[in-house]
Amino acid sequence: MKFSPLLDELIRELQVLPGIGPKSAQRMAFFLLERERPRGQRLAKVLDRAMSEIGHCQHCRTFTEQDLCEICANPKRAAVRQLCVVETPADLAALEQTHLYSGRYFVLMGHLSPLDGIGPAELGLDRLAQRLDEEQLEELILATNPTIEGEATAFYIANLARERGVKVTRIAHGVPVGGELELVDGTTLSHSLSGRRPLE
């Protein structure tokens, strides 16, 4: 034990945060105690509330403390007959920031990973199939990550959609804008070549 019991406990518990080791946790504890006690207490209260109140949107599974998230509750979004499948709420937020998509989402909260016990049920794919049955979708956009698991998940979901006669698309993979061909890996470059489009 290096400090008082309560301070030791605070430093230990701060290490639950990703990327925070003993030294950073100690620095955080001292910083809050020395200078930001009111904000530290506000953080404690919000953290407590968030951990108990934030659940999942009943419609798209993203994080929200309400029954439906803002996007699912918005009738303008429902009018667009597109559904975009993403792995995480962070991916949803990244797509929202492009301001190019105005339909709704389905958040898997992960990807298929049988070794970790994550199958179709854990990703709510029964709920997704139900939505495919009920909603008259014109397009299902698969925006899972371009990783092996993300591709496998996209493949699985594409089959669900095809069985129901829904058009499926996959987001484009290729050379990132601002990147240099020389530095891009071979797989990405192959994707960018096979996915080439006519210049109009």
Next chain:
Amino acid sequence: MKFSPLLDELIRELQVLPGIGPKSAQRMAFFLLERERPRGQRLAKVLDRAMSEIGHCQHCRTFTEQDLCEICANPKRAAVRQLCVVETPADLAALEQTHLYSGRYFVLMGHLSPLDGIGPAELGLDRLAQRLDEEQLEELILATNPTIEGEATAFYIANLARERGVKVTRIAHGVPVGGELELVDGTTLSHSLSGRRPLE
């Protein structure tokens, strides 16, 4: 607003932590919500308690939720007639880890910095002077940082001690063990030369 109001608030409040920007805060929030809710709630509770309960040791001013810290409450420590002055509780912890010092401490919780309104009163130097008067000290060890402010603070405290006839020492500055002479700055090298000691 990118997420639900409560989630947005959590991400905003996490940014009070030093070194945590919007991206890291988002990552922390998702990590806790997805995988560590019970530990997140434990962190919230400890943080709340720490912010309200942790005060300062009445004797040495370090952080503690008790009246006296463990070191000040230990009679073995009081028997050693040495007092070591450090700037922060983290400095105290670093010295404790050497296991070479068995006396007590005085924690300034900062250093003299008139431009920031930090004078002798803010560092509790009246309390330190009182201790110098009351305790029959054989040595006052100044372990403030080797910065301009730390040196000025050490100089000021040295005068307090000399007025009271207490022997004052300063921790050695020099080439760090494992360092290379070539890479050490000139001031440190001057210190290490002027502080040279006879080989026994």
